Structure formats: structure tokens, C-alpha cells
Amino acid sequence: MDDEDVLCEAARNGDTDKVAALIESGLDVLYFDGDGLTPLMHAARHGHAAVVKRLLEAGAPWNAVSPSNLSAGDFAMDSGHEDAFDLLLNAGIQAELILGTIARRANPSDDSTGNYLEDRVTFSEDKLMDSESKAVMMAWEKPLMEAHAKAVCSGGGHILNIGFGMGLVDNAIQQYAPVTHTIVEAHPEVYDRMLRFGWGGKENVKIIFGRWQDILSQLESYDGIFFDTYGEYYEDMREFHQHLPSLLKPGGIYSFFNGLCGGNAFFHVVYCQLVSLELESLGYSTQLIPLPVKDCLGEEVWKGVKQKYWQLDTYYLPVCQSIQDSDDV
Ligand SMILES: C[S@@+](CC[C@H](N)C(=O)[O-])C[C@H]1O[C@@H](n2cnc3c(N)ncnc32)[C@H](O)[C@@H]1O
Incomplete structure (x- = not known):
């Protein structure tokens, strides 16, 4: 088991202290486990709001997606975990206000160079x-x-x-x-x-x-x-x-x-x-x-x-x- 898998497990179990200690020891909050899930997704799926908060504070990306294109927010939303959902929604809004990266990526013309109007x-x-x-x-x-x-x-x-x-x-x-x-x-x-x-x-x-x-x-x-x-x-x-x-x-x-x-x-x-x-x-x-x-x-x-x-x-x-x-x- 990778060290980061231990972080995923602690996140899944809602063990905030252990998550905090592992983050402080330098573990990678950007880690994707064997199922393509991040610690933040695990915490969100199980509704561990305090862990979600800690991971977000440590820089875990709110917008990372699993192989089935689900983000931590989708996991919180689908499992009805309101507190975790609200934290992720806020993180998303704050980040997008500043960076605006998602809409750019999700735009149908994201990889074109803006010449649609000249093309057939x-x-x-x-x-x-x-x-x-x-x-x-x-x-x-x-x-x-x-x-x-x-x-x-x-x-x-x-x-x-x-x-x-x-x-x-x-x-x-x-x-x-x-x-x-x-x-x-x-x-x-x-x-x-x-x-x-x-x-x-x-x-x-x-x-x-x-x-x-x-x-x-x-x-x-x-x-x-x-x-x-x-x-x-x-x-x-x-x-x-x-x-x-x-x-x-x-x-x-x-x-x-x-x-x-x-x-x-x-x-x-x-x-x-x-x-x-x-x-x-x-x-x-x-x-x-x-x-x-x-x-x-x-x-x-x-x-x-x-x-x-x-x-x-x-x-x-x-x-x-x-x-x-x-x-x-
Ligand atoms: C999604 S379609 C609109 C569909 C329309 N609402 C309908 O009911 O069929 C977008 C249209 O906007 C035009 N368009 C793209 N950029 C534009 C711009 N900057 N100013 C005006 N029209 C634009 C496109 O050529 C295209 O015809």
C-alpha cells in the first residue's frame, strides 16, 4: 500500500487527526488511488465534512474527476452529504471566480483557436x-x-x-x-x-x-x-x-x-x-x-x-x- 493510500483510507474513515498528520508529513493530496479516486472524493462520498475542509485547505483540487467523470462534489451530492457539498461548492465558486478554468475546459470550442466563424x-x-x-x-x-x-x-x-x-x-x-x-x-x-x-x-x-x-x-x-x-x-x-x-x-x-x-x-x-x-x-x-x-x-x-x-x-x-x-x- 502506498503512503497516499493510507491517506485515502483515513479520509474514507473520517479520521481528521490522521488526515491532518499525514498532510503535515508531506503526503500528496493530489493522489489518485487504484480506482482513480482522490482522498477528497473518499471524504466527500462518506460525508466527512471536517476532512473535506482539511484537504481543501491543503490544496486538494475540488475539480479533479474520477474515471467516470465524477468530482468530489458529485460524490457528496449523490450521497446527500450537504455539509461536504456546501464546502466543495464554495471552494468551486471561489476558485472559478479567480481562475475560471472549468468553463474554459468545458466549452465546446475549448480546443479550437476561435476561428469557428471563418470555418465551414x-x-x-x-x-x-x-x-x-x-x-x-x-x-x-x-x-x-x-x-x-x-x-x-x-x-x-x-x-x-x-x-x-x-x-x-x-x-x-x-x-x-x-x-x-x-x-x-x-x-x-x-x-x-x-x-x-x-x-x-x-x-x-x-x-x-x-x-x-x-x-x-x-x-x-x-x-x-x-x-x-x-x-x-x-x-x-x-x-x-x-x-x-x-x-x-x-x-x-x-x-x-x-x-x-x-x-x-x-x-x-x-x-x-x-x-x-x-x-x-x-x-x-x-x-x-x-x-x-x-x-x-x-x-x-x-x-x-x-x-x-x-x-x-x-x-x-x-x-x-x-x-x-x-x-x-
Ligand atoms: C448555438 S447557436 C444558436 C442556436 C439558436 N438559439 C437556435 O435556437 O437555433 C449559436 C449561434 O451563434 C452564432 N454566433 C457565434 N458567435 C457569435 C457572436 N459573437 N455574435 C453573434 N453570433 C454568434 C453562431 O454562428 C450560431 O449560429
Whole structure:
């Protein structure tokens, strides 16, 4: 047995003193045992909050994952150990506030160099793919897009959508007959296809071709805003949020595609909290509405797709409004 296996065993048994002594003796808290589990995962799985705390203080990574892609937070969450879960959630939020490493890694375009907009895309009936066979948009999201449209159109008026993709959300927005419906799209082929499908001729629709970052001066203020781009980082969405105070009218509703860390349940919780906190600091409250998606996501959906960008059973649809407005309700 390696010395570090002794640390795993002490963590599993909740022996805080022994864990502390072993850490002080210089043992590696980053160790993965024969099953691919870290001491932190063992402690979290058994709900030993004091050990979790000690290991985190010693630098054990909150975001290490087991061979089945579970982190210590997933183990705590799945076994219902609230105290351990809270400690790990806090550690995750703190770390991500500073480093932001998970979203970068979990972003569908993480290993591309940001040239998605110059590459070819392929359309089929049920998906839009980039040049590396990664899905830009997929038809299984239709019910989600309809729910997003319903949320952002709830007050009628002027609606803004960033990212046309397959036009699912825009088709749904049109059902609510908004006064104006502005669509921003940056990919030339997606833009051409929009025009071919007659979006340029719709009376209430205004299309702006370009990256949202580059066309901000052409935008006005809106009663409902939806944001769903591709090939961007979490930081880009965070930057977009900085513009909400001038883009969203008082009483308006903002929503975004909440695919943050969609491959891991605990990381997703961390990011839901993180984005809610960041929006709160800008004066917006975020309500996360759970929508079950398990039934529309069989294995066959992902056939031919390089990366499953969503693997969770529930989608949390964010509905954001100014804290002032939500207090008035
Ligand atoms: C995930 S799709 C949007 C799907 C859409 N919500 C739907 O219902 O079909 C993302 C879209 O955003 C576009 N896009 C990517 N980066 C953008 C940017 N910086 N500004 C505007 N559009 C962008 C992509 O070309 C793509 O069409």
C-alpha cells in the first residue's frame, strides 16, 4: 500500500487527526488511488465534512474527476452529504471566480483557436455542425428554445436574440408576434441561410450581421433578450452581461442558453451559482426553472457528433430580471 493510500483510507474513515498528520508529513493530496479516486472524493462520498475542509485547505483540487467523470462534489451530492457539498461548492465558486478554468475546459470550442466563424458549417435536419463535427446547435433543444422564447417574450414588445443557429428560438419568438424582433448572427453561412429562408423579408424582423461584440452600437434597448452563441468562452458571456443595464429595458427579461459545464452535474451547479452571483452584482435576480430533458436525449441523438455538450437529466432555464422589478412583483 502506498503512503497516499493510507491517506485515502483515513479520509474514507473520517479520521481528521490522521488526515491532518499525514498532510503535515508531506503526503500528496493530489493522489489518485487504484480506482482513480482522490482522498477528497473518499471524504466527500462518506460525508466527512471536517476532512473535506482539511484537504481543501491543503490544496486538494475540488475539480479533479474520477474515471467516470465524477468530482468530489458529485460524490457528496449523490450521497446527500450537504455539509461536504456546501464546502466543495464554495471552494468551486471561489476558485472559478479567480481562475475560471472549468468553463474554459468545458466549452465546446475549448480546443479550437476561435476561428469557428471563418470555418465551414454543415446543416442537416436535426443539427448544425462546425468543421470539426462538433454540434453548434441540435434539434433536441427545440423544447428548451420554446421555453426560452416564452420567457423572454412574456412582456411582449421588442425582443433581441443573439445567435440564430437553426432558428429554433427565433421561430418560437415569432409565435409571440413581438413589435420588433432583432437577430444578431455572425457566421456568414448561417446568415446566408437565414436570408434564403426568408427571414430578411419578415416585417418585424431586423437582422444584424456581425459579432455581437462588434455591432453593440447598433443595438437599442429591449423588453426581452436571449443570448446563445457558439465558439465563445464563459468570459464572453460575462462581458455581454456587462451591457445588460443598457440593453434591457426596466421590467425586461433576460435569458441565456445554460449549457455551462453540461457534462458534469456538480460543475454545472457551480456555474449556475457563479453566473447568478455575477448577474446579482449587476442588479439582476436569476430564477432557474428545471426542465427535464432525459427523454429527448437518447444515445442516437449524438450519432456523428464529436462531443456530447450536454449529459445531464435536467436543464435549468435561467430567467433574469432586475432585482428592483422582482421586488416589485
Ligand atoms: C448555438 S447557436 C444558436 C442556436 C439558436 N438559439 C437556435 O435556437 O437555433 C449559436 C449561434 O451563434 C452564432 N454566433 C457565434 N458567435 C457569435 C457572436 N459573437 N455574435 C453573434 N453570433 C454568434 C453562431 O454562428 C450560431 O449560429
